[in-house]
Amino acid sequence: MSIHAQSQAAHQPRFDPLRNVKKGDAAYHAVRRSILLGHTQPGEPLLEQRIAEQLNCSQGTVREALLRLEQDGLVLRRGYRGTVVSTTSMQEAAQMVEIRLQVESTGIRQSTMSIGRDILAELAAITSDMDEAVRALDFYRCSELDREFHMILFRQAALPSLEPILNRCALHIHRFTYLNAETMEPELSFGDNHRALLGVIGTRDPAAACESIKSHIGHVIERWAPLLVQELDRIHTHGTGLL
Amino acid sequence: MSIHAQSQAAHQPRFDPLRNVKKGDAAYHAVRRSILLGHTQPGEPLLEQRIAEQLNCSQGTVREALLRLEQDGLVLRRGYRGTVVSTTSMQEAAQMVEIRLQVESTGIRQSTMSIGRDILAELAAITSDMDEAVRALDFYRCSELDREFHMILFRQAALPSLEPILNRCALHIHRFTYLNAETMEPELSFGDNHRALLGVIGTRDPAAACESIKSHIGHVIERWAPLLVQELDRIHTHGTGLL
DNA sequence: CCGGTTAAGATTATCGATATCGATTTTGAA
DNA sequence: TTCAAAATCGATATCGATAATCTTAACCGG
Incomplete structure (x- = not known):
């Protein structure tokens, strides 16, 4: 499953109309949206590098997003073994x-x-x-x-x-x-x-x-x-x- | 207020008896402990760099810990303006x-x-x-x-x-x-x-x-x-x- | 054929440096 | 003098590279 940023800003930081919007937030919302819509299914693995490429940001930024999603209970992080989407019974x-x-x-x-x-x-x-x-x-x-x-x-x-x-x-x-x-x-x-x-x-x-x-x-x-x-x-x- | 790591491991990764303990976890527990014991009072600012120095790790690692503490509701992150300890009414x-x-x-x-x-x-x-x-x-x-x-x-x-x-x-x-x-x-x-x-x-x-x-x-x-x-x-x- | 050891590959965890932001102070011209 | 623009400063946010770790598969002696 591929996750897409909702808006792609070129990198002129000075005139970016979307400044104030942190990339970490964008990554968080993009992945969350994908999960809530069922586009990424429970059990499906989420790879930090892959998402980072899809969202044009660094691994660390995606990592931050996944950390937040874990606290939301939407994903399970299993140490060095990757992150998967959770389910709600x-x-x-x-x-x-x-x-x-x-x-x-x-x-x-x-x-x-x-x-x-x-x-x-x-x-x-x-x-x-x-x-x-x-x-x-x-x-x-x-x-x-x-x-x-x-x-x-x-x-x-x-x-x-x-x-x-x-x-x-x-x-x-x-x-x-x-x-x-x-x-x-x-x-x-x-x-x-x-x-x-x-x-x-x-x-x-x-x-x-x-x-x-x-x-x-x-x-x-x-x-x-x-x-x-x-x-x-x-x-x-x-x-x-x-x- | 200063936050101390509970154990200081020298950096021989191969023979570290505390391997498997991630630094991020250590940072999280150290700061959490300090908050729960009231050693860092509500309203007190937590600076990523300062804590990083005290705990011998990088800013990013502390950042991860603070992110988790925010989800626990123990700290409030205010963007570029720093992180403060919260209160519970x-x-x-x-x-x-x-x-x-x-x-x-x-x-x-x-x-x-x-x-x-x-x-x-x-x-x-x-x-x-x-x-x-x-x-x-x-x-x-x-x-x-x-x-x-x-x-x-x-x-x-x-x-x-x-x-x-x-x-x-x-x-x-x-x-x-x-x-x-x-x-x-x-x-x-x-x-x-x-x-x-x-x-x-x-x-x-x-x-x-x-x-x-x-x-x-x-x-x-x-x-x-x-x-x-x-x-x-x-x-x-x-x-x-x-x- | 098999159990165990090791090498390789994939992925997360950590780091140090840099970009960016928001508040404060300084500056400079009306 | 005063007020708005600009420089400054303390801090976070982001990045790219490297280290550590887990899994898998190759390997080997029996």
């Missing part, structure tokens, strides 16, 4: 949904109280972009925008060390959903869902916002990964009480 | 306890059914080492052994992509507890707790094991971070129902 995906519900529920209560008009506007803009991505059938962009929406919202809760955990969970849930989707029909209700959520947040009612986001996540799972619902039920009948 | 620590309870409860049910005698023996050995660390008042080693114990146990659940999340949470909880501890008295019951847990696991009763680990975690929190208990209660009165 249904059980893992279900647990990540649980964590996400737990973390986002707490987060949105804080966010609802501290969020400003400017951020709400930004979130509305992202939601519009998402409508566009849905119309263009660009599922990857759709998933990126969804993560961005949730992450910006969560950032308002000022719990920074939980952000990477939430991001990880969202990443894995998206990948699982995408790779196991039974249907690929575009879904405009996605954006409507976010708008409804923004509406509730606007009322500054933490409890309502909390319920709203839980139902949002629940609906998305039901719509895109009905198999996960089954697994989640199985978990709950085991009675995962909290302390 | 009480709210964040409380959320991490919740996540840990959620994840480990599920994990131990699986582990209880699939764990082998050899692993149980390994865990018992780690517990003995922990007794020793407690007697030596070596709290860092104690916390490392505790994490190792829980991680090995969780690994048996075969949910690999959740392992980094659990590890992160355990790391942050340990740091929070250590830096906010009101008492530092050694505690042999720590090891006894683990032995009791192993006993329950030996009965192969998943539900009992689940209760056992929840009570284990609860006891540790109560013992070392009573302030966290208060915060956890606050969370629960908000009614964090799951879907």
